[in-house]
Amino acid sequence: MNTALLVLPDFLLIALGWLMRRRLGFSGEFFAGSERAVYYLLFPALLFRSTVNAQFELVSAAGLIWAGLALLGAGALMSWLALPLFKPKPLSFASCVQCGFRFNSYVALALAGRLFGDAGVSTIALLIAFCVPAANMLAVYALAKHSGASLWRQLLRNPLLVATVVGLVCNFAGIRPPDVADAVLGRLGNAAIAFGLICVGGSLVWRGAGEARGMTTYLVAVKLILTPLVAIPIGYAFGLPLLEHRILVLFAALPTASSAYVLATRMGGNGPMVAMLISVGTVLSAVTIPLWMLWAG
Secondary structure, X not given: OOHHHHXXXXXXXXXXXXXXXXXXXXXXXXXXHHHHHHHHHHHHHHHHHHHHHOOOOHHHHHHHHHHHHHHHHHHHHHHHOHHHHHOOOHHHHHHHHHHHOOOOHXXXXXXXXXXXXXXXXXXXXXHHHHHHHHHHHXXXXXXXXXXXXXXXXXXXXXXXXXXXXXXXXXXXXXXXXXXXXXXXXXXXXXXXXXXXXXXXXXXXXXXXXXXOHHHHHHHHHHHHHHHHHHHHHHHHHOOOXXXXXXXXXXXXXXXXXXXXXXXXXXXXXXXXXXXXXHHXXXXXXXXXXXXXXXXXX
16 A cells, blocks of 8 residues: 555545534534643553653654754754844744644554554654654744743743653663553543544644735645655665654644644744645645655655
8 A cells, every 4th residue: 555545534524624614513612622632641641652652762752852952953953034024024934834744644544544553653753753843842832932922931841841851861761651641541542543633633724924925835845855865864864764754754844733723823923824834834744744744655
């Protein structure tokens, strides 16, 4: 089965979310509540369980971790170039710059499992574990700097960051949740992937670029074209084995996290513009991800 067919079920869940919102009468309040449940409960449970149970040694995984952080840094640098290139309004830039380097972990875990099995899930969970804190810090920094909010307060209140850090600490300390708690976390995590993808579909919108079309087009290109392109030489530079190299390219090719919209609206940013960027990138990634996977070999 080729890559396009393997990723199709997950994008069909996104399409189902769009149909539920636009054609089947599910209200915006339903999706807003669902998004909060995913963001504050289901997805933190998935991230915590993935990181606390991941089987890895820091020494052997160091190459992949550093490659992921280098890739994230490259994506952030290219995204920040939108400021001198397009000179957007400060609020628009602070809201949208995160769309060039943040990644949708719902899509990541779903596709990694479908394409590479359990080994793919544990490998991309490792990348998520180390890159979610860094990506959130960069995103919160841009918005906190504009809004005057406390950077550290916003970071400490971010459930994805907290769940990932706690999971890593427990993993390194050899602490595992009891069987009953692990089973509950597993049920919540399973719901997170399907519900998360449906919520992505429910949030798709096509208007909001306004006067910043140049910047928004550039950020979509950074996320879906330039960052995956950079991932290929980074993987070679760090000497990654084939599976890790392919996971790195998949990681680079992911669309922007839907939680970028939640963050922008919570911190007084331009929510409609961020929602539009997420929507366009998510739809286009259904085409670009299979192409990158074929190129990554």
